[in-house]
Amino acid sequence: MDWAQSLRIAAPEELLSVAGIILLVASAWGQTRRDARAVTWLSVLTLAVAAIMTAPALWSGVSGADALAFSGLFSGDAFAAFAKLLIYAAAGASLLVAPAFFEKQNAYRPEYPVLVLFAVLGMSMMVSATNLLTLYVGLELNSLAAYVLAAFHKPDQRSAEAGLKYFVLGALASGILLFGMSLTYGFTGTINFAGIATALAGGAISKGALFGLTFVLAGLAFKISAVPFHMWTPDVYEGAPTPVTTLFASAPKVAALALTMRVTLEAFGPQAAAWQQIVVFAALASIVIGALGAIGQGNIKRLLAYSSINNVGFVLIGLAAGTPQGASAMLFYLTVYVAMTIGGFVAVLMLKDAEGNQIESIADMAGLSRTRPLLAAGLAVIMFSLAGIPPMLGFWGKFMVFQAAVQAGMITLAALGIAASVIGAFYYLKVVKVMYFDEPAGKATGRSDMLHEWLLATCTLFISPLGYLITKCLTALTVVAAGVLFPGA
Amino acid sequence: MAGFPILSLMLAVPLVAAFICLVVDAKTARTVALAATLADLALGVVLWCQFDIGGAQWQFQESKPLFAGFSWKLGIDGIALLLIELSVFLMPICILASQSIEKRVGEYMAAFLIMEALMIGVFAAQDLFLFYIFFEAGLIPMYLIIGVWGGVDRIYASYKFFLYTLLGSVLMLIAMIWMANDAGTTDIPTLMAYDFPVDAQKWLWLAFFASFAVKMPMWPVHTWLPDAHVQAPTAGSVILAGVLLKMGGYGFIRFSLPMFPQASADFAWLIYWLSMIAVVVTSLIALVQHDMKKLIAYSSVAHMAIVTVGLFAFNTQGLEGTMLVMLSHGLVAGALFLCVGVIYDRLHTREIDRYGGLSINMPKYALFFMLFTMASVGLPATSGFVGEFLSLAGIYQQSSLVAFVAGTGVILGAGYMLYLYRRICFGDQKNADAAAMPDLNLREWAMLAPIAAAVLWMGVYPESFLAPMRADIQALEARLASAKPAGDAQLTAGQPAMKTEAHSEGAH
Numbered sequence: 001m002d003w004a005q006s007l008r009i010a011a012p013e014e015l016l017s018v019a020g021i022i023l024l025v026a027s028a029w030g031q032t033r034r035d036a037r038a039v040t041w042l043s044v045l046t047l048a049v050a051a052i053m054t055a056p057a058l059w060s061g062v063s064g065a066d067a068l069a070f071s072g073l074f075s076g077d078a079f080a081a082f083a084k085l086l087i088y089a090a091a092g093a094s095l096l097v098a099p100a101f102f103e104k105q106n107a108y109r110p111e112y113p114v115l116v117l118f119a120v121l122g123m124s125m126m127v128s129a130t131n132l133l134t135l136y137v138g139l140e141l142n143s144l145a146a147y148v149l150a151a152f153h154k155p156d157q158r159s160a161e162a163g164l165k166y167f168v169l170g171a172l173a174s175g176i177l178l179f180g181m182s183l184t185y186g187f188t189g190t191i192n193f194a195g196i197a198t199a200l201a202g203g204a205i206s207k208g209a210l211f212g213l214t215f216v217l218a219g220l221a222f223k224i225s226a227v228p229f230h231m232w233t234p235d236v237y238e239g240a241p242t243p244v245t246t247l248f249a250s251a252p253k254v255a256a257l258a259l260t261m262r263v264t265l266e267a268f269g270p271q272a273a274a275w276q277q278i279v280v281f282a283a284l285a286s287i288v289i290g291a292l293g294a295i296g297q298g299n300i301k302r303l304l305a306y307s308s309i310n311n312v313g314f315v316l317i318g319l320a321a322g323t324p325q326g327a328s329a330m331l332f333y334l335t336v337y338v339a340m341t342i343g344g345f346v347a348v349l350m351l352k353d354a355e356g357n358q359i360e361s362i363a364d365m366a367g368l369s370r371t372r373p374l375l376a377a378g379l380a381v382i383m384f385s386l387a388g389i390p391p392m393l394g395f396w397g398k399f400m401v402f403q404a405a406v407q408a409g410m411i412t413l414a415a416l417g418i419a420a421s422v423i424g425a426f427y428y429l430k431v432v433k434v435m436y437f438d439e440p441a442g443k444a445t446g447r448s449d450m451l452h453e454w455l456l457a458t459c460t461l462f463i464s465p466l467g468y469l470i471t472k473c474l475t476a477l478t479v480v481a482a483g484v485l486f487p488g489a
Numbered sequence: 490m491a492g493f494p495i496l497s498l499m500l501a502v503p504l505v506a507a508f509i510c511l512v513v514d515a516k517t518a519r520t521v522a523l524a525a526t527l528a529d530l531a532l533g534v535v536l537w538c539q540f541d542i543g544g545a546q547w548q549f550q551e552s553k554p555l556f557a558g559f560s561w562k563l564g565i566d567g568i569a570l571l572l573i574e575l576s577v578f579l580m581p582i583c584i585l586a587s588q589s590i591e592k593r594v595g596e597y598m599a600a601f602l603i604m605e606a607l608m609i610g611v612f613a614a615q616d617l618f619l620f621y622i623f624f625e626a627g628l629i630p631m632y633l634i635i636g637v638w639g640g641v642d643r644i645y646a647s648y649k650f651f652l653y654t655l656l657g658s659v660l661m662l663i664a665m666i667w668m669a670n671d672a673g674t675t676d677i678p679t680l681m682a683y684d685f686p687v688d689a690q691k692w693l694w695l696a697f698f699a700s701f702a703v704k705m706p707m708w709p710v711h712t713w714l715p716d717a718h719v720q721a722p723t724a725g726s727v728i729l730a731g732v733l734l735k736m737g738g739y740g741f742i743r744f745s746l747p748m749f750p751q752a753s754a755d756f757a758w759l760i761y762w763l764s765m766i767a768v769v770v771t772s773l774i775a776l777v778q779h780d781m782k783k784l785i786a787y788s789s790v791a792h793m794a795i796v797t798v799g800l801f802a803f804n805t806q807g808l809e810g811t812m813l814v815m816l817s818h819g820l821v822a823g824a825l826f827l828c829v830g831v832i833y834d835r836l837h838t839r840e841i842d843r844y845g846g847l848s849i850n851m852p853k854y855a856l857f858f859m860l861f862t863m864a865s866v867g868l869p870a871t872s873g874f875v876g877e878f879l880s881l882a883g884i885y886q887q888s889s890l891v892a893f894v895a896g897t898g899v900i901l902g903a904g905y906m907l908y909l910y911r912r913i914c915f916g917d918q919k920n921a922d923a924a925a926m927p928d929l930n931l932r933e934w935a936m937l938a939p940i941a942a943a944v945l946w947m948g949v950y951p952e953s954f955l956a957p958m959r960a961d962i963q964a965l966e967a968r969l970a971s972a973k974p975a976g977d978a979q980l981t982a983g984q985p986a987m988k989t990e991a992h993s994e995g996a997h
Contacts (some may be wrong), residue, residue: 369596372592384629389625389626389628389629389655390621390622390623390625390626391622391623391626395622399558399618399666400558400664400751402662402663402666403558403666403670406663406666406667406670407666407670411663411667414663414666415660415663418659418660418662418663419656419659419660421659421861422652422655422656422659425651425652425655426648426652429632429648429651429652431634432632433634433644433647435650436633436636436637437636437637437643437644437647468555468556469555469556471555471556471557471558472555472556472557474557475557475558476557
């Protein structure tokens with residue numbers, strides 16, 4: 001056992017843990033606004049360094065035994081690297097927007113960036129897990145930090161409610177997941193993904209293992225907020241402070257979806273037929289319920305929450321295909337999704353009235369195109385992109401997953417999914433309609449932070465038609481990353 | 490000229506101008522938009538002059554592998570050339586027609602310029618997915634044009650337009666993915682010669698039909714059109730009727746027919762029945778309208794039915810007629826909407842009864858309106874006649890019943906158009922405010938005169954328009970020959986062909 005090798009592979013996680021602990025100790029002494037800002041910047045710097053340390057694994061396309069560390073508990077392969085880069089970027093962006101939001105309420109503390117760092121560490125472990133225990137430890141580390149983050153805005157009752165709801169339902173989901181894992185262990189005799197795959201290969205799946213698989217998927221479906229385990233999403237997204245929602249909707253989604261991919265394609269890969277039907281159902285149900293649920297929403301955060309449920313459905317179509325194309329399409333979609341989500345929530349953060357209070361009601365956004373033309377244009381691009389209307393990049397994400405589904409022969413699934421996407425277009429259009437067609441309500445007039453503006457501009461440019469110019473490079477990376485999950489192909 | 494990316498330039502000019510329009514003030518935006526559309530028109534003229542009639546099928550080809558999964562591949566044949574010419578010809582006129590727009594002028598002009606780029610893109614794209622992107626992207630600017638600058642019920646109309654056409658198109662996307670997967674290429678010219686399995690053709694055809702039938706629009710999925718037309722600002726209606734509807738016809742002629750010849754033949758009965766119903770029903774609906782724009786919108790549906798009938802005649806006359814009806818309808822319906830716009834700008838109502846006797850106080854206007862009414866009816870020496878005659882002659886070889894029913898469309902068309910004209914221009918000047926309206930000004934002259942000239946040119950000497958596409962139509966007919974269903978016209982073989990030759994020589 002080469003410890004040096006293992007430590008080198010897990011270097012980004014070690015950096016995150018050490019930096020997290022140091023900053024935690026430091027924040028015990030510095031509680032002023034300036035200290036909090038400093039800790040935030042140091043955390044962002046940590047994430048950037050961790051990203052630089054991760055990038056080579058993706059570039060060189062490491063896979064298989066070369067990437068395994070700690071006796072096969074942990075893998076630093078190209079797939080994990082791709083997911084980590086996305087997670088670090090998303091977490092970094094949601095950290096950057098936090099200080100301005102909390103300082104308005106005098107609620108910013110240096111613990112916030114520290115908690116985010118620990119959550120990111122948990123996510124990092126989730127996507128690198130090649131063993132049910134690593135998976136669980138990563139998942140819980142992320143979840144515990146997330147429960148606190150959801151309730152971080154103490155004076156706000158909605159925030160406390162969101163934290164409690166998230167905790168109770170999250171604990172339940174963890175229980176379901178653990179139950180499934182124990183069944184899986186019982187019927188396969190191992191907790192190692194590769195071992196489970198070997199045990200399940202050949203012949204029909206046993207009843208017990210099928211139960212285990214179902215429970216594991218149910219637990220994971222909660223984490224990615226796929227229907228029918230999505231109920232918590234709108235409440236938590238609405239209640240949590242907006243920067244926290246920005247994080248919840250982006251980074252943990254990537255982590256949980258990457259984890260789901262690894263569990264289904266790697267551990268349960270030989271029994272694809274057993275989980276495909278579950279995934280197909282979850283995908284279509286998420287698309288339809290996410291779209292229908294969003295229609296009546298008057299709060300933009302709730303609307304975006306339903307939109308994220310809807311988007312997860314599209315990602316799952318790629319998983320249902322169960323092919324390398326499907327997996328790479330999922331990664332591509334996730335990249336675009338992260339940009340759209342960060343952009344969307346940053347735009348929500350920028351909606352302020354004249355006194356600088358946050359605006360969350362869609363009705364108050366009326367006529368935004370005249371009071372804040374650039375903000376309205378950015379939000380409109382994001383909405384059209386979420387709806388998957390060309391020439392925005394969101395279209396190409398959807399295109400890729402549907403292409404994978406068609407190539408895998410699932411034409412009915414693709415046709416149903418894409419037809420249901422038209423329902424989604426309706427409520428995205430509603431936001432554009434309110435901003436562009438209605439008379440100005442004169443509410444959202446407040447000025448916004450420079451940093452927010454730059455973030456929104458970056459995200460908007462990425463998903464604008466200009467984004468197509470990087471599709472070549474991005475697709476090549478997703479193919480490398482997804483290839484890791486299909487060693488035979 | 491070889492190697493110079495003129496098509497990309499034609500796309501770039503309006504796009505760049507659109508961004509300029511977004512940042513400058515209203516007056517400059519109008520000038521920039523007009524200059525850009527005129528520049529594109531000039532490029533269009535260069536394109537037509539440089540187009541080598543009888544040369545290679547695909548000309549001005551460009552190909553750059555810029556993206557993953559598809560490439561930036563442009564190129565045109567005669568059919569695409571003519572439709573691009575139609576787009577660039579109508580655009581400066583639309584900009585001129587938008588003088589009455591006063592709110593958010595910069596954004597309005599930008600939306601129109603983006604629309605122009607997308608329309609040219611649709612006709613010039615040679616990559617399946619690039620086509621789809623251009624095809625669908627047009628929804629966004631049109632949605633905004635209707636929703637922001639439209640009439641009273643603009644929001645309902647904009648939603649209906651967007652969701653109807655989106656639903657129609659998404660299934661086509663799945664079909665396209667399947668095709669690209671099966672044929673291993675996204676190159677449209679290659680796909681046009683590729684033989685898909687006959688069983689699959691049926692499904693693919695239906696998926697494309699769902700999209701193009703809505704765009705066209707065919708009965709019974711036409712209901713978005715009257716709403717969109719009525720609520721859109723004048724220039725928006727012109728673009729909708731003039732060019733956007735042609736995307737449906739272009740889709741049939743570029744995709745459905747050459748790519749799925751067998752399925753096209755198998756489903757011809759469906760097209761025939763829908764078209765026959767459309768011709769009669771929408772003409773009758775047009776007859777009872779009180780709103781000028783709605784009347785013209787329904788007449789568009791009826792004319793488009795003649796287009797589909799001609800398309801599925803599977804012979805040269807039908808296909809050539811189809812193309813001419815599309816071009817002619819683009820000009821004439823556009824011009825009619827402009828005529829409506831001229832008096833709407835003066836009286837702010839589209840109610841037919843609020844006008845009357847305009848030939849007394851607006852004689853020049855009445856003259857133009859008369860010309861376009863006659864062109865819409867299909868009077869010989871106007872563009873409408875040539876196209877409708879060829880289409881009906883084409884379908885007559887295939888099915889005399891369809892030709893008969895579609896032929897009634899011409900009579901009914903004369904009915905509702907002349908009735909409209911009588912109520913607006915003739916009779917007593919029963920409304921004082923209508924009687925006080927001034928005649929055409931210089932700007933309105935500049936809008937209507939070029940269209941009138943084009944309408945007469947196409948009516949008197951259609952060869953200019955038939956020549957560039959003749960080879961392409963013949964190639965298409967050859968492609969369809971194997972699948973062509975037997976016609977019910979029991980004529981002695983050879984005779985109909987001789988008659989057509991005699992006709993086309995007579996037109997020289």
